[in-house]
Amino acid sequence: MRGDVNPSIIRKAREAGARKVYFASVTPPIGPVVDGEERGCLFGVDMSPQDNFAIRRGGLEGVKRSSGADELYYLSMESMVRAIGLPEEKLCLYCLGGGHPVRKT
Numbered sequence: 001m002r003g004d005v006n007p008s009i010i011r012k013a014r015e016a017g018a019r020k021v022y023f024a025s026v027t028p029p030i031g032p033v034v035d036g037e038e039r040g041c042l043f044g045v046d047m048s049p050q051d052n053f054a055i056r057r058g059g060l061e062g063v064k065r066s067s068g069a070d071e072l073y074y075l076s077m078e079s080m081v082r083a084i085g086l087p088e089e090k091l092c093l094y095c096l097g098g099g100h101p102v103r104k105t
Contacts, residue, residue: 006054006067014068023069028077028096029055041095042102 010021031053032039038056040049047053054063064072077096081088092101 006069010068020070021068022071022073023064023067024073026075026083027080028074029053029060029063030095031055032097034097039095039097042100043092045095047095 006023010023013021030039030047031049031051032055038049040051040053041047042049054066057063057066060072060074075083077093077098080096081091081093084091088098091098093099094101
């Protein structure tokens with residue numbers, strides 16, 4: 001998540017009368033920096049490793065603060081892989097902090 005859409009959605013929910021707004025993502029945070037390596041998509045999806053992902057602007061607390069949500073929840077990598085139902089080695093998880101999809105480290 002870049003974090004640029006969530007604030008407007010959360011603001012609209014509050015304008016509609018919501019007293020509390022909870023943000024829940026079906027993936028782990030997209031675009032973390034892992035071992036000094038900026039993560040993002042290496043295969044052309046519009047989220048390059050150099051993108052300005054929300055997780056890089058203050059961690060989870062920064063995402064929560066900038067989004068305006070009262071609570072923020074992310075699915076863990078393990079839970080997401082289990083929900084997909086494929087072995088982790090069959091999935092590209094690089095943008096979420098997983099291993100490089102081509103270079104084996």
